[in-house]
Amino acid sequence: MRGSYTRRNFLAMGGGLSLAGLLSACGSPVATSLTGGQPATADVIFWHLFGGGDGENLGTMVEQVQKTTGHSVESTLLSWGNPYYTKLSLAASSQRPPDVAVTHLSRLPILAQAGLLTPYRETGLEQLGVTQDKFTPAAWEKATIDGETWALPLDTHPFVLYYNEAAAEKAGLLNPAGDNLIDISGADTFVEALTELKKATGGFGATMPTITDPSTVWRWFYTVYSGLAGPIVEDSGTRVSVDDAAMDEAFAFIQKLTTELQLMPASATPALANAQFSNGEAGFLFDGVWNLPLYAGLKLPDGSELKYNMVPIPALLGEEPVAYADSHALIIPAAGGRSAERAQYAAQFVQGLLDNSTIWTGGGHVPAWLPVQESAEFQELSPQKNYVDAAFNAVYDPNGWYTGAGSDFQNQMGGVVSTVLTGATKPAAGTSQIKSALKKLADTNAPVS
Amino acid sequence: MTTTTTAPAVAQVRTTSAETTGRDNKAGWLFSTPFLVLYGLFLVGPVLVGLVISFFNTATVKNELGAFVAFENYTAVLGNLDFWKSMWHSTLFTLLTVPFLVVLPLVAAILASRIVRNRWFFRIAFFAPFVVPSASVALIFAFLYAPEIGLFAKVLGGIGLPVPDFLGSTNGAWLAVTILTVWWTFGFNFVLYTAALQDIPEDTYEAAAIDGASAWQQMRSITVPLLRPTIGLVLMLQILASLKVFDQIFILLAGGPNLTTRPVIQYIYDTGFTTYRGGYAAAATMVYFLILVAISAVWMIATRRRGADA
Numbered sequence: 230m231r232g233s234y235t236r237r238n239f240l241a242m243g244g245g246l247s248l249a250g251l252l253s254a255c256g257s258p259v260a261t262s263l264t265g266g267q268p269a270t271a272d273v274i275f276w277h278l279f280g281g282g283d284g285e286n287l288g289t290m291v292e293q294v295q296k297t298t299g300h301s302v303e304s305t306l307l308s309w310g311n312p313y314y315t316k317l318s319l320a321a322s323s324q325r326p327p328d329v330a331v332t333h334l335s336r337l338p339i340l341a342q343a344g345l346l347t348p349y350r351e352t353g354l355e356q357l358g359v360t361q362d363k364f365t366p367a368a369w370e371k372a373t374i375d376g377e378t379w380a381l382p383l384d385t386h387p388f389v390l391y392y393n394e395a396a397a398e399k400a401g402l403l404n405p406a407g408d409n410l411i412d413i414s415g416a417d418t419f420v421e422a423l424t425e426l427k428k429a430t431g432g433f434g435a436t437m438p439t440i441t442d443p444s445t446v447w448r449w450f451y452t453v454y455s456g457l458a459g460p461i462v463e464d465s466g467t468r469v470s471v472d473d474a475a476m477d478e479a480f481a482f483i484q485k486l487t488t489e490l491q492l493m494p495a496s497a498t499p500a501l502a503n504a505q506f507s508n509g510e511a512g513f514l515f516d517g518v519w520n521l522p523l524y525a526g527l528k529l530p531d532g533s534e535l536k537y538n539m540v541p542i543p544a545l546l547g548e549e550p551v552a553y554a555d556s557h558a559l560i561i562p563a564a565g566g567r568s569a570e571r572a573q574y575a576a577q578f579v580q581g582l583l584d585n586s587t588i589w590t591g592g593g594h595v596p597a598w599l600p601v602q603e604s605a606e607f608q609e610l611s612p613q614k615n616y617v618d619a620a621f622n623a624v625y626d627p628n629g630w631y632t633g634a635g636s637d638f639q640n641q642m643g644g645v646v647s648t649v650l651t652g653a654t655k656p657a658a659g660t661s662q663i664k665s666a667l668k669k670l671a672d673t674n675a676p677v678s
Numbered sequence: 679m680t681t682t683t684t685a686p687a688v689a690q691v692r693t694t695s696a697e698t699t700g701r702d703n704k705a706g707w708l709f710s711t712p713f714l715v716l717y718g719l720f721l722v723g724p725v726l727v728g729l730v731i732s733f734f735n736t737a738t739v740k741n742e743l744g745a746f747v748a749f750e751n752y753t754a755v756l757g758n759l760d761f762w763k764s765m766w767h768s769t770l771f772t773l774l775t776v777p778f779l780v781v782l783p784l785v786a787a788i789l790a791s792r793i794v795r796n797r798w799f800f801r802i803a804f805f806a807p808f809v810v811p812s813a814s815v816a817l818i819f820a821f822l823y824a825p826e827i828g829l830f831a832k833v834l835g836g837i838g839l840p841v842p843d844f845l846g847s848t849n850g851a852w853l854a855v856t857i858l859t860v861w862w863t864f865g866f867n868f869v870l871y872t873a874a875l876q877d878i879p880e881d882t883y884e885a886a887a888i889d890g891a892s893a894w895q896q897m898r899s900i901t902v903p904l905l906r907p908t909i910g911l912v913l914m915l916q917i918l919a920s921l922k923v924f925d926q927i928f929i930l931l932a933g934g935p936n937l938t939t940r941p942v943i944q945y946i947y948d949t950g951f952t953t954y955r956g957g958y959a960a961a962a963t964m965v966y967f968l969i970l971v972a973i974s975a976v977w978m979i980a981t982r983r984r985g986a987d988a
Contacts (some may be wrong), residue, residue, distance in 0.1 A: 255920070311948070311952045312932075314952065315951045315952045318738075318739050318951070318954065319738075319739070319951060321739070322738070322739035322740070339953075339954065343737060343739045343740060343954060344739075344740065345739060419948060422849075441936075479897050564685070565687065577748070630954070631953060637948075637953075639680075640937075672748065673754070673955075674735040674747060674751075674754075674955075674957075674958070676735070676736075676737040676744075676746075676953065676954035676955045677739075
């Protein structure tokens with residue numbers, strides 16, 4: 230302890246200096262965590278859940294918007310699914326949310342009902358010309374809960390029909406122009422078409438994962454069921470509204486295709502279904518549009534390129550075609566301390582992303598922003614332009630606090646559908662299993678309503 | 679104090695001792711304050727809050743209690759299959775890890791204590807993994823377990839052994855998480871054993887050696903019996919620690935594949951934070967807490983009885 234500097238003094242001084250440094254920029258995360266404000270490390274703080282190709286496309290869009298608006302943007306990529314929504318919810322409920330975030334429209338109800346979002350009419354987007362008439366109606370409707378709109382749809386990504394062009398031609402299913410299928414709507418016509426395809430490929434008429442992929446089988450089932458009846462739960466998920474006859478019929482139909490007629494594999498993992506379509510052993514594939522990049526440029530076993538197209542799934546049991554779909558949408562989480570200036574930046578950022586959503590369609594998504602959807606640039610994009618109708622006939626997960634992308638609800642429903650597809654469960658038993666699972670969810674005390 | 683005239687000295691002594699105790703107590707409380715404040719703020723407080731909201735339908739993301747539901751949350755938890763499944767996963771993890779984590783560190787500690795030169799190196803080497811944060815450990819092992827390209831896949835495949843599907847199958851996932859946990863938390867028990875070994879007086883061994891006891895006999899008749907209280911302590915701490923598993927399973931597997939490894943804490947996390955069911959999750963926490971308390975109580979009664987017998 231010699232001299233005027235004791236160790237204690239030194240430490241105190243060092244600590245004081247570093248604390249002062251951290252606090253000096255009042256927007257720094259350390260300072261805001263103490264004061265309870267929002268960190269302000271960039272003009273716009275943006276959270277999303279896209280890796281891979283979608284992530285790259287989004288990165289390009291963000292760069293474009295930064296150039297046009299001149300605002301700095303801090304993008305954060307978080308793990309897809311529940312981890313993302315958990316972090317987003319907790320950040321918003323503790324008043325430190327990002328300025329703009331991405332959500333699936335199927336996950337919107339719980340976020341909106343928990344009061345975590347800024348309603349559209351308070352975002353200032355209307356003044357910027359971002360209005361209802363410029364969105365795909367089905368997506369806008371899903372973004373609206375009890376008359377209040379909470380999100381700006383970026384895209385619709387429906388569940389569609391992929392077809393192998395060579396197989397479809399061999400089976401006589403291609404239209405004269407060769408750019409689409411002939412009309413194969415109606416259950417009987419559809420079964421005939423699959424029978425012809427099965428002959429043409431020597432394998433299966435169609436394929437899709439039937440096991441270990443609950444979300445995909447759920448999308449397929451809900452597409453078929455929704456041709457006949459409305460949502461399976463209502464009143465924010467608190468009332469089961471299954472149409473028994475319709476559900477029995479839907480289950481019987483999808484089971485007939487796999488077990489009785491063997492037009493589709495009864496037991497296929499995602500990898501197997503992927504291989505069957507890629508190798509030309511199945512004429513159709515039912516899958517989400519986001520898997521478009523997966524099949525681009527693939528080679529068939531004989532060395533030629535896999536030529537395929539994507540179209541909406543035709544009407545099967547009902548009169549009108551429906552497509553199970555979800556949408557990515559942009560939300561502005563509610564934050565008490567957000568300045569008017571930052572709110573304005575957030576709105577401009579959302580507008581910018583919508584304007585640049587042509588880039589986004591590279592991932593197979595149909596843009597929800599009509600100025601882009603109707604642009605010449607998008608209208609030239611194939612196969613994207615071929616399934617735009619599916620976005621207009623979109624059916625989403627029913628509204629409820631437990632439904633949506635990556636939810637346990639989809640796992641439970643898909644689990645039942647899977648056993649019906651493999652033949653382990655009879656259609657009527659499938660219906661009662663779905664109903665009892667739904668009853669349990671509906672009877673649970675809802676955290677928000 | 680003035681009423682007793684016959685024995686003033688006694689009274690005086692008493693006063694002084696009371697005063698000192700009082701002063702000691704004051705100092706004691708003062709020294710304990712930082713701990714007590716943190717303990718109250720981050721442990722007792724939240725437990726009480728949790729107890730209260732377990733009787734309400736509280737949404738985690740809202741600043742309100744929600745509707746009073748009495749014991750509804752508790753009956754829902756007790757009747758929920760997923761809760762019991764995750765309780766079983768935590769128990770299974772305990773059964774898988776405790777034997778290794780009680781026995782292996784003991785063996786390692788005995789071996790390390792026999793090393794004469796550079797003993798410090800071995801002690802640090804065994805303890806080092808314990809200080810690595812869970813996220814880092816999980817990421818390192820995720821690389822090791824990766825199919826096709828991971829070290830395990832390469833080495834096992836290279837010598838022609840079947841490679842378990844570490845991250846994609848339930849059995850493989852349990853194996854993966856057990857290996858990770860044993861490697862990672864081994865060091866803590868190792869230190870406890872090492873400390874206990876140092877407490878055994880050298881002369882006991884010397885006396886035994888003079889009587890012609892072999893090394894094995896010395897270990898069986900001296901080391902292990904004298905370590906028995908420590909083994910009991912390690913066993914209990916390890917059971918409690920293993921039942922509390924969360925980090926490594928959550929980060930490495932997210933409770934997968936298909937929630938077949940989801941421990942009870944992740945179940946509480948999922949219901950409480952992902953689906954906002956704060957009241958329900960609090961009730962699940964209380965049930966789980968009571969189970970842990972019951973296990974600790976059984977152990978305390980057992981050790982007290984053994985202590986009384988001795």
